[in-house]
């Protein structure tokens with residue numbers, strides 16, 4: 001089980017809960033100061049995410065600015081119970097990139113009356129999500145570089161598994177098994193939660 | 195009653211990364227609307243992507259970038275969030291995003307007969323890789339015209355079907371590929387309504403290639 005308590009949080013985890021706090025302030029008060037801290041942390045990261053696909057710094061800069069604009073506009077919709085600012089910002093950057101390439105990615109709608117909600121109480125969920133985000137980051141640290149590399153290509157390069165295999169000069173089955181091994185590891189770190 | 199048959203990691207990671215094409219994504223997203231468990235799996239994948247994002251900084255010119263951002267965005271008004279439409283009293287059978295693709299719930303649909311009591315509606319996407327349709331299979335009858343090449347996703351929305359020993363009910367998704375011989379059959383008592391996504395017929399693309407050959411000289 002998770003041994004860390006509130007006194008023993010890793011520096012990385014502290015930085016993450018700080019981001020949750022800052023983003024909530026932006027959502028509530030439109031604080032430019034709080035947003036600047038978020039911007040300075042995420043802008044270089046989103047830029048490098050965008051460079052992976054576009055291979056063009058100018059275009060990547062534009063898509064980064066667009067992503068941060070969406071983060072600023074949607075800050076009020078960020079749900080602290082979902083706990084993970086980096087994951088949320090990743091999904092926004094991903095959607096900006098999908099739009100830029102004129103593709104479509106249908107999504108479910110939380111407000112749809114036919115939507116089947118989770119039966120966990122929101123308060124418990126908030127605690128769980130924070131814990132899970134920590135466990136996940138810990139597990140990511142233990143993945144071998146070759147698995148991390150394949151995950152990075154899958155999430156950032158926006159290419160098919162067969163393209164990843166070709167780029168790496170390995171069989172398609174190897175790419176698939178690295179992805180599978182990585183998620184087995186991440187899943188076992190969240191044992192009983194997924 | 196909870197969902198028993200889930201989407202595989204392979205489809206889910208491609209949906210998480212945004213690589214999955216529109217037709218497959220429609221089936222995955224509609225399954226996610228009905229399945230809290232797979233939404234947690236998706237959140238874990240997006241969490242992993244977020245952790246990778248934390249680790250990949252391309253530094254350079256943050257002062258300039260921030261100044262540009264402030265000038266362009268901060269003083270501009272926030273986009274209005276569109277109000278949520280009031281929920282109807284009886285929840286629809288078809289969840290989003292599928293309902294919007296069909297332009298309504300079950301009662302509003304115009305079915306086309308396939309013969310032997312089965313009906314379908316072809317669903318239009320911009321995706322040339324897949325063919326997407328809603329199927330209505332009469333109770334106790336097999337799924338018609340069931341020859342396909344390549345991958346297939348079938349998501350049950352009403353009623354149920356059996357495939358071998360497995361029962362697929364509302365929310366369950368079956369993944370099959372061309373190698374697998376299977377004969378899904380609707381369960382007695384209720385028609386089965388399911389969303390079926392298959393790879394676009396290969397014949398069609400090879401016919402196009404044949405037509406183009408003399409022009410392209412390939």
Ligand SMILES: [Zn+2]
Nearest residue numbers: 200201229232
């Ligand atoms: Zn599921």
